[in-house]
Amino acid sequence: MNDFDYDMFEDAEELSPMYDESYSSANLWYDDEESEEVVSVGELWEMCVEPTxxxxxxxxxxxxxxxxLFRASTQLVQVPPMVCHAVSAGSGLLILHHFFKFTTVYIIGFIVVAYIILSLTSYLLKKYRGPIMGTICIVFLVVCELFFVKKTEWHKIRGAQMLVAMKIISVAFDADIGTLQTLPSPIEFSGYLLCxxxxxxxxxxxxxxxxxxYNKPVWNFQWVWRIISSIVLSMLFLTISTCWIQWLIPDESWRWWVAYRDALSFRSSHYFISFLSEASAITSGFGHHDTSYWTLTVARPQYIEVPRSLVQVxxxxxxxxxxxxxTYIFRTTKSFGSFAAILSTYAVSSLLHGLNFQLAAVLLSLGAYTYTEYVLRQKLASVFRACIQVRPCRKDCSHRSKDKQFLVILANVGFGILAMFHLSYLGVMFDVSSKLQDEGYNYMHTISKWSTLNYASHWVALFTYVFYLLV
Known part of the structure; x- marks a missing residue:
């Protein structure tokens, strides 16, 4: 199971301060007194797509x-490194204040406290900095959420806080394993975290x-094209999430269609954030390879909407x-066994998102689903000597039945449909039109959403695991 990879579901709306109930409401294009009348495409464009x-x-x-401006001032001409880092930190603080106003102070406090502790542990121990900083970051996020920040304010900034925590933890682990020979200076550390x-x-x-x-920056047409294409895709998925999907699948539809609609709306909002983050990072100079290609990719919707497996998702x-x-969680905990590494990975990703029952339930369910799917398909691939594992096989694999054979295609399509079913179920409670998104979804919201679907996905996952034990 060395090649079993893990990720986490990221609550895209919590990273986006521009979400507003007036745009995400499913009833935006209906008249209050004539809710039965569906508007035309032109009216939808005028009332929702264009303002969104x-x-x-x-x-x-x-x-x-x-x-x-950051890239032009630091990468067009030769600039002293400390100036580059100062411009990075300063411009980052300005844009953070634009989005989060006064609550930016919590991000600044987090960075200051983290650097002091990281410096002390480096001076006293020179090892275990990764686990120590990981624990401190999670404790800091939980304490802030419980005692210092209002729920509505914390829900807006916790995505940015999570990014800061991930950067801090990665620096600490890199220092432990020797990727970093010395700790970054305070200005380098701030430039990195606040870029x-x-x-x-x-x-x-x-x-x-x-x-x-800052080293041999690349300026070419492909850089401009990647920025433009990422922005266009970002806006496309924003309108799908807030306008088109509710128009195509109304509330009166079959409950599983409504579940698929709500899940797709959430996924589209995630793609919006993903392509937007891609555009901002590339505009800043990240992602170039050699002298021409820009390789930075955040998400690939085509492999999520038409998946081969949940692991691929x-x-x-x-x-x-x-x-x-x-790199920093799964491989660190792999020595305790694969299942422990899986639980640790999803538990850490859940805690980084904060005390959110909804996300914890989804992430832990996803961890169980992906593990069950992986071991079942591994066993079936071994028994039938067929290319039906969670990932496509190499051309020189030892399986007798290859990917292009009809029965193998049928099996992989079946597992893909099963993955789509699980995604609809898991994503149904991420309702971007709900007022609860301002404070985070509670326990009852999650349970009520799944109960309307009779907990079908969990029952199917349990049956899948029992089937794996019987094979």
Whole structure:
């Protein structure tokens, strides 16, 4: 099971301060007195799509302008490294204040406390810095959520706080394993954590990649094209999430269609954030390879909406975050056994999101689902000598039945449909039109959503595991 990868579901709305009930309401294009009358495409465009895109572009534009100014001021000409880091931290603070106002002080306090503790542990121990900083970061996030910040305010900034925590933990682990020979100075540390291209919407970027953007920066047409294409895709998925999907599948539809609609709406909001984070990071200079190609990719919707397996979904849901979890959590805990590593990975990802029963329930369910799917398909692939594992086989694999054979295609399609079923069930409670999203979804909301579907996905997962034991 060395190649079993893990990721986490990220609550996309909590990273986006531009979500507003007036845009996400499913009844936006209905008249209160004539709720039965469905509007035309033109009216939908005028009442929902156009204002949603306008509001989104206003926020996106401000972010991208600051990302470009940061890159132009630090990568067009030779600038002293300390100046680069200072500009990175300063522009990051400005954009954080734009989105989060006074609550930015909690992010600054988090960074200051973390650097002091990391410096002390480096001086006293010079090892175990990764586990120590991981524990401290999680405790800090939980304490702030419980005692210091209002729920509505914390729900807006916890995505940015989670990104800061991931960067701090990665620096601590890199120092332990020798990837970093010395700790970054305070200004380097601040520049990395507050970099304007990644501090609001992500993605997580390793410290070495942050340092690399100042080394032989690439300016070419492909850089511009990647930014434009990412923005277009981001706006497309924003309108799908807030406008199109509710229009295509009304509330009166079959309950499983409504479940699929709500889950797709949530996934589309995640794709919006993913492509937006891609655009901001690339605008800041991240992601170039050699002298021409820009390889930074955050999510791949095509592998999520038409999946081969749930394992494939969690890998491509947020690829930088997947790499973070795999490198710093899964591999660190792998010595305790595969199942313990799985639970640790999903538990850490859940705690980083805060005290949220909804996310914890989804993540732990997803952990059980992906483990069950992986071991079952491994066993079936061994018994039938067929390419039906969670990932496509290599061309030179030892299986007798290859991917292009009809029965193998049929089996893989069947597992893909099963994955889509689980995704609809798990994502149904992420209702972007609910007023609860301002404070986070509670225990009763999650249970009520799953109960309307008779806990079908959990029963199917249990049956799948029993079947695996019997094979």
């Amino acid at each position: 895109m306008r509001d989104g572009l206003v926020h996106v534009g401000k972010l991208l302008i600051w990302c470009f 304007v291209g990644t501090c609001v919407f992500g993605p997580w970027i390793p410290y070495r990649d942050y340092i690399a953007i 969690v890998v491509f849901w947020n690829m930088p975050m997947h790499q973070w979890l795999k």
